[in-house]
Amino acid sequence: MNLLRRSFLKKTLAASATGMLASRLSAAPAGPAQEFYELRCYHLKADSRIKADANPALLDDYLEHAFLPALRKLGVKNTGIFTEIEVDKKTGSRAPKRDSPVWVLMTHRSLDSYVEVTAALNADPAVLKAGADYLKVPKAAPAFERIDSWLMRAFAGMPRLNVPAFSKKGIPTRVFEMRDYESHSEERALAKMDMFNAGEIEVMEEIGINPVMFAQALSGPNLPHLRYITSGPDIESHLAGWKKFGPHPIWQKLRKDPRYADSTSRNTSRFLTPKSYSEL
Numbered sequence: 001m002n003l004l005r006r007s008f009l010k011k012t013l014a015a016s017a018t019g020m021l022a023s024r025l026s027a028a029p030a031g032p033a034q035e036f037y038e039l040r041c042y043h044l045k046a047d048s049r050i051k052a053d054a055n056p057a058l059l060d061d062y063l064e065h066a067f068l069p070a071l072r073k074l075g076v077k078n079t080g081i082f083t084e085i086e087v088d089k090k091t092g093s094r095a096p097k098r099d100s101p102v103w104v105l106m107t108h109r110s111l112d113s114y115v116e117v118t119a120a121l122n123a124d125p126a127v128l129k130a131g132a133d134y135l136k137v138p139k140a141a142p143a144f145e146r147i148d149s150w151l152m153r154a155f156a157g158m159p160r161l162n163v164p165a166f167s168k169k170g171i172p173t174r175v176f177e178m179r180d181y182e183s184h185s186e187e188r189a190l191a192k193m194d195m196f197n198a199g200e201i202e203v204m205e206e207i208g209i210n211p212v213m214f215a216q217a218l219s220g221p222n223l224p225h226l227r228y229i230t231s232g233p234d235i236e237s238h239l240a241g242w243k244k245f246g247p248h249p250i251w252q253k254l255r256k257d258p259r260y261a262d263s264t265s266r267n268t269s270r271f272l273t274p275k276s277y278s279e280l
Contacts, residue, residue: 066131
């Protein structure tokens with residue numbers, strides 16, 4: 001078999017496999033089943049693996065022109081891509097965070113989607129072509145220092161991703177807040193998850209801090225923990241919404257319930273702003 005024919009067959013088979021995968025994943029049953037999420041953190045700041053900070057343009061070009069189109073083709077939609085910002089809660093001001101990593105949130109309707117999309121994504125000829133500068137980067141100048149990844153399962157209290165109206169409109173001032181709650185034991189982590197399902201999510205929806213997702217981390221660093229994202233059309237309205245949370249009677253009742261005592265050992269909050277090409 002000559003080289004041209006071999007190359008043609010290889011590309012044809014790859015395209016066929018991609019098409020069949022997209023068809024199978026898009027046929028997943030709709031309904032209230034709890035979704036799965038993959039959250040990635042791309043670290044660009046120089047550390048133990050690279051001597052100089054990575055060029056963020058390489059990752060941006062790959063995510064926008066190779067990664068996102070491939071996900072959409074495979075039925076993975078509403079992917080969020082963010083950087084961190086510094087927020088002064090007293091003044092309601094915001095500013096870019098120096099050396100911010102890039103956060104990517106992907107939504108999967110099933111575990112099959114997570115496994116197969118992850119395995120197939122960078123084997124797609126279209127991705128290899130559009131993302132060549134990123135994927136073929138020289139060893140001496142990598143596109144990132146490392147990637148952290150978490151596989152998460154949505155809470156029963158919010159089984160599907162919620163896309164806020166201001167995200168659908170692409171309002172440029174929109175802001176997201178991501179919190180992860182670590183626990184000192186697996187049992188206490190489940191108790192904190194139950195606390196959210198028992199009323200905290202309901203309160204957040206009522207007071208208008210626009211929950212996007214709630215999820216239990218199944219694998220990844222710093223287990224056990226849960227993670228959730230809330231949002232607002234701008235930082236002022238988002239912070240104003242949170243001021244209503246503390247005195248809310250449902251929250252006051254939950255926080256005094258002994259079933260949920262000592263369920264959190266560390267709470268980390270990050271404010272995020274979407275990239276111009278983010279789908280959230």
